[in-house]
Amino acid sequence: MAEKKVxxxxxRQDSPESQxxxxxxxxxxxxxxxxxxxxxxIQKNPVTVDGxxxxxxxxxxxxxxxxxxACMMVIxxxxxxxxxxxxxxxxxxxxxxxxxxxxVIRDLLIDRTRMFEALKKIQGWxxxxxxxxxxxxxxxxxxxxxxxxxxxxxxxCGCCLEACPNVGPQSDFIGPAPTVQAYLFxxxxxxxxxxxxRLNALMxxxxxxxxxxxxxxxxxxxxxxxxxxxLAQLNRDVNIQALxxxxxx
Amino acid sequence: MFHTTFYIRxxxxxxxxxxLGMVLFEHIFTNSMAIFGPAALNGALEMMELxxxxxxxxxxxxxxxxxxxxxxxxGVYIAxxxxxxxxxxxxxxxxxxxxxxxxxxxxxxxxxxxxGYLRLYTKGxxxxxxxxxxxxxxxxxxxxxxxxxxxxxxAIFHFCxxxxxxxMTWGITKGPRSQNVVSVxxxxxxxxxxxxxxxxxxxYLI
Numbered sequence: 001m002a003e004k005k006v007x008x009x010x011x012r013q014d015s016p017e018s019q020x021x022x023x024x025x026x027x028x029x030x031x032x033x034x035x036x037x038x039x040x041x042i043q044k045n046p047v048t049v050d051g052x053x054x055x056x057x058x059x060x061x062x063x064x065x066x067x068x069x070a071c072m073m074v075i076x077x078x079x080x081x082x083x084x085x086x087x088x089x090x091x092x093x094x095x096x097x098x099x100x101x102x103x104v105i106r107d108l109l110i111d112r113t114r115m116f117e118a119l120k121k122i123q124g125w126x127x128x129x130x131x132x133x134x135x136x137x138x139x140x141x142x143x144x145x146x147x148x149x150x151x152x153x154x155x156x157c158g159c160c161l162e163a164c165p166n167v168g169p170q171s172d173f174i175g176p177a178p179t180v181q182a183y184l185f186x187x188x189x190x191x192x193x194x195x196x197x198r199l200n201a202l203m204x205x206x207x208x209x210x211x212x213x214x215x216x217x218x219x220x221x222x223x224x225x226x227x228x229x230x231l232a233q234l235n236r237d238v239n240i241q242a243l244x245x246x247x248x249x
Numbered sequence: 250m251f252h253t254t255f256y257i258r259x260x261x262x263x264x265x266x267x268x269l270g271m272v273l274f275e276h277i278f279t280n281s282m283a284i285f286g287p288a289a290l291n292g293a294l295e296m297m298e299l300x301x302x303x304x305x306x307x308x309x310x311x312x313x314x315x316x317x318x319x320x321x322x323x324g325v326y327i328a329x330x331x332x333x334x335x336x337x338x339x340x341x342x343x344x345x346x347x348x349x350x351x352x353x354x355x356x357x358x359x360x361x362x363x364x365g366y367l368r369l370y371t372k373g374x375x376x377x378x379x380x381x382x383x384x385x386x387x388x389x390x391x392x393x394x395x396x397x398x399x400x401x402x403x404a405i406f407h408f409c410x411x412x413x414x415x416x417m418t419w420g421i422t423k424g425p426r427s428q429n430v431v432s433v434x435x436x437x438x439x440x441x442x443x444x445x446x447x448x449x450x451x452x453y454l455i
Contacts, residue, residue, distance in 0.1 A: 077336075077337040078337060078338065163334070163338055165331045165332050165333055165334050165343070165346060165347075166330055166331055166332075168332045170329065170330055170331075170332055171330035171331070171332075173330070200252070203252040203254070203255040204252060204254065204255075205253075205254040206254075207254070207255075209254055209255050209258035209259075210330065211418075212327070212331060212346055212414075213342065213346065213413075213414040213417045213418065214338075214342060214343045214346035215340065215342040215343065215346075216334070216338045216340065216342075216343050219338065219340050219343075220338070226425075228417070228425070228428070229423055229424050229425065231417075232417050232420050232422065232423040232424075232428075233420065233423055234420075235417065235418055235419060235420035236419075236420025236423070237420070238255065239259075239419060239420060242252070242255065242256075242259075245252075
């Protein structure tokens with residue numbers, strides 16, 4: 001019985017501090033097989049190509065339709081979602097590795113806390129409650145609604161942070177995704193009240209000035225958000241904010 | 250909140266493009282006189298000597314030395330924050346990003362040698378004026394020629410790619426089309442300046 005197999009070379013790590021190592025697995029081929037489905041097969045029968053039974057590979061996934069962002073990992077050297085990485089469309093053997101821009105918890109499972117922290121820094125929310133009456137929601141500007149909708153697709157998967165050469169342990173750059181979220185909330189009819197706050201936060205160390213224009217972010221974004229366009233817009237906005245800071249006082 | 254990082258980054262950007270760009274153009278302009286023979290280059294060099302000494306020294310310090318040291322030292326700090334990954338993400342802009350840093354490293358070493366030997370030692374300490382004959386003698390060594398041509402190419406690429414990134418950093422070019430147009434134009438300028446360099450460097454060898 002000559003069944004077609006797909007070879008996976010997986011970079012594993014038992015704990016946040018331990019040394020990474022690789023293991024190889026064979027998975028039965030079937031049409032439409034994707035990386036998440038293959039990882040599920042490995043989980044069912046975690047036996048390496050040498051016939052050794054090992055602990056199942058740990059990874060994260062949720063929606064399986066490129067909406068939640070959880071299954072982001074480095075597949076054949078590039079950051080992308082595992083759920084939409086079809087085996088038929090990628091080179092074999094398939095190399096899987098965790099996105100090491102983030103701290104690795106175990107195997108392919110990473111800790112994305114830094115993205116949430118970055119969203120807190122840039123005030124990635126709309127101030128709704130206060131000492132005022134809460135009225136009906138204001139209407140969105142129809143001319144910018146399309147852009148806001150596009151940026152709101154961001155699922156904080158971290159592809160852009162992994163691909164960006166300026167994000168990592170060597171730098172304090174918060175990364176393209178959280179930076180561009182500032183623009184989304186600046187577009188919001190209520191969020192725009194806090195625009196100066198967000199722009200001032202982006203002018204801090206690790207903010208938008210750490211962008212080196214390598215433009216990898218826009219190439220790898222699985223949601224096709226025009227990150228570099230909005231980064232340039234924010235660069236414009238922070239320049240204007242800087243002039244205001246200097247001359248309004 | 251005084252956004253020190255923001256102002257230093259923007260100063261680094263404008264200092265590289267406007268001030269050091271001028272220095273690069275001055276060098277290419279004066280040196281290209283060598284194409285028209287020894288008399289033309291020596292004439293151009295003597296013209297610069299006509300500028301009163303204190304003003305000339307002030308220009309060298311304020312227009313070259315200080316901006317160059319600031320751009321180089323802060324630039325090293327910026328370069329150290331990058332983890333170049335063009336092997337995995339081989340897009341044109343990412344390759345240029347890596348090349349921008351490689352040329353920067355080469356230029357730091359090259360300029361210490363170039364300024365140290367020609368300006369500080371030859372012109373400063375020994376008091377020998379720079380002339381066509383001195384340079385021709387200097388360029389008899391093929392290793393020096395190759396390292397100088399590479400130094401010029403590195404400076405020209407670093408400057409031209411800098412135009413593209415300057416326009417993004419200052420929010421001048423926002424969309425991909427305008428960014429591409431500037432990128433193509435600046436790479437065209439890069440090619441022209443490299444050709445001029447090859448021509449005047451070659452004129453010493455014939």
